[in-house]
Amino acid sequence: MLQPLKILFRTNWMSRSYSSYVSRMRYLNRIKEDDEVCQTALQSGDIFLFHKLAPLLQQTGSGIYQFPALQAEDVKGILENLGEDKEMMKDSVLINCTKQNKAQFCLDVGSIEQSAVENLCGGTFIDLRKAFFLLREPEAPLASRGQALLRWHQTNVFCSSTGQPTHRNQSGSQRVCLSSGITYYPKMSPVVITLVSDGKRCLLGRQATFPQGMYSALAGFCDMGETMEETLCREIAEEVGLEVESIRYSGSQHWPFPQSSLMVACHATVNPDNTQIRLDTMELEDARWFSLEEVQEALKIKTPPRKNEGQPTVFWVPPNHAIANRLIQEWANQLQP
Numbered sequence: 001m002l003q004p005l006k007i008l009f010r011t012n013w014m015s016r017s018y019s020s021y022v023s024r025m026r027y028l029n030r031i032k033e034d035d036e037v038c039q040t041a042l043q044s045g046d047i048f049l050f051h052k053l054a055p056l057l058q059q060t061g062s063g064i065y066q067f068p069a070l071q072a073e074d075v076k077g078i079l080e081n082l083g084e085d086k087e088m089m090k091d092s093v094l095i096n097c098t099k100q101n102k103a104q105f106c107l108d109v110g111s112i113e114q115s116a117v118e119n120l121c122g123g124t125f126i127d128l129r130k131a132f133f134l135l136r137e138p139e140a141p142l143a144s145r146g147q148a149l150l151r152w153h154q155t156n157v158f159c160s161s162t163g164q165p166t167h168r169n170q171s172g173s174q175r176v177c178l179s180s181g182i183t184y185y186p187k188m189s190p191v192v193i194t195l196v197s198d199g200k201r202c203l204l205g206r207q208a209t210f211p212q213g214m215y216s217a218l219a220g221f222c223d224m225g226e227t228m229e230e231t232l233c234r235e236i237a238e239e240v241g242l243e244v245e246s247i248r249y250s251g252s253q254h255w256p257f258p259q260s261s262l263m264v265a266c267h268a269t270v271n272p273d274n275t276q277i278r279l280d281t282m283e284l285e286d287a288r289w290f291s292l293e294e295v296q297e298a299l300k301i302k303t304p305p306r307k308n309e310g311q312p313t314v315f316w317v318p319p320n321h322a323i324a325n326r327l328i329q330e331w332a333n334q335l336q337p
């Protein structure tokens with residue numbers, strides 16, 4: 001009797017008149033939590049391929065890079081064609097669900113010869129640090145989320161308490177250690193990124209590792225037990241020796257580099273009578289106040305400027321894929337007359 005009830009439950013909640021977004025989120029959650037629902041969804045899902053964490057990209061005739069969704073049947077065909085076990089499909093990890101309620105999975109085929117897969121798929125596996133900036137929304141964040149989940153599974157194979165192997169559920173939304181009973185969930189590290197303004201200028205900094213001439217909003221990881229506000233105030237005090245007076249939330253972003261961070265972006269102001277930067281040279285190579293005009297010029301630069309010998313270094317800001325660019329753009333927009 002249990003089975004019909006379970007089937008009734010599944011079809012019943014999907015047929016109720018929820019908004020399409022609500023029904024999609026509820027379906028996605030069912031796939032995440034119910035191995036059988038996930039296995040069924042995997043049969044007809046979209047599969048995004050990776051090779052050792054590099055996403056497969058295809059280039060259109062006009063040179064546009066795409067992150068192709070392959071059909072599960074086609075991926076099974078590719079595996080068979082290459083003499084691989086179709087069971088590898090079960091290593092797929094759930095990423096999301098399309099507006100048409102189609103489940104989306106990522107699968108790392110790193111154990112197979114890369115060029116053999118590329119030839120069959122008509123694409124190229126490209127390191128995410130490059131692929132992220134070749135793709136457009138919503139493919140770039142989808143590729144980031146896929147890579148972050150695959151990386152998490154590859155780096156959480158053993159229980160940190162017992163050293164025993166952990167076991168994943170079908171969707172890959174968790175791993176569990178059967179001897180300690182600990183359940184592990186994919187994690188992002190919270191980071192606060194802040195655009196500081198004194199009302200007329202904005203403060204940007206650069207680390208030695210940044211590309212030449214690039215300045216960005218100040219960022220810092222949350223320490224254990226801190227609120228976002230405490231992290232923001234601490235990081236600004238640490239990095240440039242200033243005290244924040246007001247904070248305004250702007251938005252957030254998953255940032256896959258170097259590990260998965262959740263970027264929480266805020267605007268902050270400091271007292272215009274106390275804007276003397278006292279740089280922490282351990283953290284930053286430089287930090288400066290920039291005028292609206294300088295920022296407007298920098299926002300026009302869409303690709304990293306070439307360094308010409310004898311020419312002054314050109315000031316530029318992160319590309320619009322990075323939430324730092326959004327903060328800088330918001331500041332400039334609110335200031336321009």
Ligand SMILES: NC(=O)c1ccc[n+]([C@@H]2O[C@H](COP(=O)([O-])OP(=O)(O)OC[C@H]3O[C@@H](n4cnc5c(N)ncnc54)[C@H](O)[C@@H]3O)[C@@H](O)[C@H]2O)c1
Pocket residue numbers: 189191193216217218219220221222235253255257258259261263283318322323324325
């Ligand atoms: N998307 C964007 O627009 C954007 C812009 C700037 C920085 N970022 C990202 O923000 C992150 C933080 O920037 P930052 O380097 O200035 O941080 P930060 O100012 O906190 O300094 C880095 C230090 O934080 C510590 N740390 C490293 N990883 C940590 C973790 N997971 N949890 C806690 N502490 C950790 C280390 O001691 C490291 O030296 C970086 O990953 C950077 O890539 C993103």
Ligand SMILES: [Mg+2]
Pocket residue numbers: 218219220221235239283
């Ligand atoms: Mg920092």
